Structure formats: C-alpha cells, structure tokens
Amino acid sequence: MLAVKDVSFGYDPRKIILHNLTFTVKSGQNIAVIGESGCGKSTLLKIIYGLFDIESGDITFNGELVTGPKNNLVPGMPNMKYLAQDFDLMPYISAAENVGKFLSNFYPEEKEQRIRELLDVVEMGEFANVKAKYLSGGQQQRIAIARVLAVEPQLLLLDEPFSHIDNFRKNALRRNLFAYLKQKRITVIVATHDSTDALSFADETIVIRNGKIIEKAPSKEVYYNAADKYTASLFGEVNELKLGQVALTQNPDEIVLLYPHQLKIDDNGPLKVIVKQCYFKGNRYLVKAAHDRQVIFFEHHKELRTNAEVSLTVDRNAFS
Numbered sequence: 678m679l680a681v682k683d684v685s686f687g688y689d690p691r692k693i694i695l696h697n698l699t700f701t702v703k704s705g706q707n708i709a710v711i712g713e714s715g716c717g718k719s720t721l722l723k724i725i726y727g728l729f730d731i732e733s734g735d736i737t738f739n740g741e742l743v744t745g746p747k748n749n750l751v752p753g754m755p756n757m758k759y760l761a762q763d764f765d766l767m768p769y770i771s772a773a774e775n776v777g778k779f780l781s782n783f784y785p786e787e788k789e790q791r792i793r794e795l796l797d798v799v800e801m802g803e804f805a806n807v808k809a810k811y812l813s814g815g816q817q818q819r820i821a822i823a824r825v826l827a828v829e830p831q832l833l834l835l836d837e838p839f840s841h842i843d844n845f846r847k848n849a850l851r852r853n854l855f856a857y858l859k860q861k862r863i864t865v866i867v868a869t870h871d872s873t874d875a876l877s878f879a880d881e882t883i884v885i886r887n888g889k890i891i892e893k894a895p896s897k898e899v900y901y902n903a904a905d906k907y908t909a910s911l912f913g914e915v916n917e918l919k920l921g922q923v924a925l926t927q928n929p930d931e932i933v934l935l936y937p938h939q940l941k942i943d944d945n946g947p948l949k950v951i952v953k954q955c956y957f958k959g960n961r962y963l964v965k966a967a968h969d970r971q972v973i974f975f976e977h978h979k980e981l982r983t984n985a986e987v988s989l990t991v992d993r994n995a996f997s
Contacts, residue, residue, distance in 0.1 A: 678701075678704040678831075679736070679737070679832060680736070682699050683698075683734035684724065685697055685734060688729075694888050695717045695888045696887075696889050699890070702832075705862040706864055707865050707867070708864075709867050709869055709882045710866060711869060711875055711885070713886070713911075716888065718868035722759060724736065727743050727746075729746070730745035738754060757832045759836075760821055760833070760834065760835050762836050762840065766817055768809045769808060772796070775820055776795055776820060777792045777827060778827075780828065793805075796823055798854060800850060801820060813841075815843055818838070818840070822850075826863075832864045832865075835868070837869060839871065872912040872913065876897070876900060876912070881893060884908050891907075891908065900912055909934045909936070912936070913936065913937075916973055917934055918973075919931065921947075922948045922968075923947060923948050923989065937975050939992055940976070940990070941976075941991075941995075942975075942987050942989060943988055944988060946989045948973070950966035950967060950987060952985045952986075953966055955980045961976050961978055963975075964981055
C-alpha cells in the first residue's frame with residue numbers, strides 16, 4: 678500500500694535529516710514510529726503526506742507516486758489525512774462544525790449522524806455545540822482526531838495524537854480510536870514518544886535514530902529483542918549488564934539488556950547491589966540501586982530500606 682524507498686530529506690540541502698529510509702506498510706496495519714526528540718519522526722510523516730519535496734528516493738501510495746509542493750498547488754495526497762501537533766481547528770465554530778467541515782451538505786441527516794459517531798469515538802459528544810476556542814488543549818486534540826476521520830481516509834498519519842490528553846482520558850481514547858481504525862481497516866502511522874502506543878496497539882514499530890531506521894519489526898519483537906540500549910531505553914529504564922553478572926553462563930562477558938521487571942531479588946543471586954531509592958508505582962516499586970559505580974534498576978513488590986544490600990538474578994518468567 679505504502680512504499681518508502683531510499684528516501685533522504687533535509688530542510689537545508691546541505692544538512693540531511695532523514696537518510697536513505699526504506700520500508701513498506703501493508704493495508705490496515707498500525708505502525709508506530711518511535712525515537713528521541715529531533716530524530717525525524719514528525720518530518721517523516723510530513724514527507725509521506727507530501728508537504729515537502731524529498732532530496733532523493735521515492736514514496737508511492739497505492740502505486741501512485743507521492744509528490745511535494747513543486748508538483749501540487751495544494752500540498753497533501755488524496756485518501757491520506759495528516760494530523761499535526763497544532764490541531765488547526767477553526768476557533769469560532771462549534772466542535773461539531775469543525776468535525777463536519779469537509780463533509781458534504783447534500784445529505785444533512787447522514788452528515789449529522791457521521792459527526793455524532795465520530796464525536797462518540799473521541800468521547801466529545803457532550804461538547805458538540807461548544808466553540809473550539811472554549812475547549813481545553815486535550816479536548817481540541819480529540820476534536821482534531823475526529824475531524825481527520827470525517828472523510829474516511831485510507832491512510833492516517835498521526836503526530837503525537839495524545840500529547841495534550843490527560844492519562845485517564847488517554848487510555849480510553851486510545852482503545853476506542855485504534856479499535857475503530859482496525860474495524861474500518863484504516864492504515865495508520867503514529868509518531869509517538871509514548872511506548873504504550875507501540876506496545877499495546879501497533880502491529881509493527883519503526884525505530885529512528887539520527888534520521889536512520891535502525892529497526893522495523895513486530896512491536897513485541899522490538900521490545901524483547903532490542904538491537905541496542907538506545908532502542909530499549911525508548912520503552913523505559915533499562916540495564917546493560919554482562920551476562921555473568923546475573924546468571925551462571927558459559928558466556929559471562931556477553932552483554933545483555935534487561936528491563937527492571939526482568940530482575941528479581943534472590944538470596945543466592947550473583948549480582949549484589951545497594952538500594953539507593955524506591956519509587957512507588959502502584960502495584961510495585963521501581964528500585965534504583967548501585968553496583969560499584971553502575972546504576973541498576975529493578976522492580977520489587979514492596980519498599981526496600983535505603984542502603985540495604987540485596988542480591989539479584991534474572992527473572993526467567995519475565996521474558997514473554
């Protein structure tokens with residue numbers, strides 16, 4: 678459906694931001710794009726949509742070449758929708774009117790029904806008649822999501838779509854939105870800092886570092902078989918250890934990446950650490966500890982005394 682081949686881009690031709698990107702996206706897939714700030718996630722979505730002219734390579738969508746402003750009076754591609762981080766709502770019309778802005782008035786009943794349906798998806802039905810300027814940032818973001826879905830696209834590009842939304846709303850909205858997109862078989866690419874977007878909802882995850890793709894694989898595979906510490910750290914705290922520090926092995930110098938939940942206290946564990954701080958996480962504690970000068974993170978079900986010495990080993994049950 679979407680093919681990106683050897684694409685490079687820079688706002689200044691002398692300074693390339695994206696380098697020789699190549700990947701494909703199948704119809705109906707949900708793809709997460711993750712990476713540190715400034716790595717090129719947002720720029721990638723913009724060039725896929727045709728907002729900029731690429732330096733080299735090509736992008737095709739349903740077999741048609743995606744072209745930029747040099748070839749299009751109005752930037753953008755048919756059957757694609759792009760949601761930027763600034764929302765671009767009309768402040769003096771209602772939430773419902775913003776959602777229905779690009780819907781035909783020829784069938785008013787169908788239009789009204791479509792608007793109600795989308796407002797329900799983003800849980801904004803009760804604010805249908807409120808002008809956009811009176812809505813909070815998170816509410817405006819939800820209306821913007823509904824608006825890009827109004828004329829149902831084949832490909833939806835979302836740039837940090839939940840960044841302004843409170844956590845208690847975000848979780849329900851994500852479930853509703855991605856379930857709706859799967860039901861409608863709308864392909865979606867999400868540029869995000871939130872690992873939940875990748876792990877809970879994305880079929881595949883693309884990892885970008887310094888404008889280059891370093892991984893593209895099913896999200897669970899990226900998480901459990903991260904290519905390096907950079908990739909693993911995008912999902913939270915991570916420990917880089919020698920295998921011999923945490924387990925009996927014939928390869929003691931092999932470097933392994935372990936998330937905090939993959940280490941556990943064991944009186945006979947080979948890795949002895951000193952507890953420095955405990956952070957309450959609800960059903961568990963994240964413990965910051967020290968081994969010589971190395972910081973170690975692990976999880977435990979109860980708070981531990983500061984400066985206590987404990988022994989750690991690998992939790993074999995925490996790898997799936």
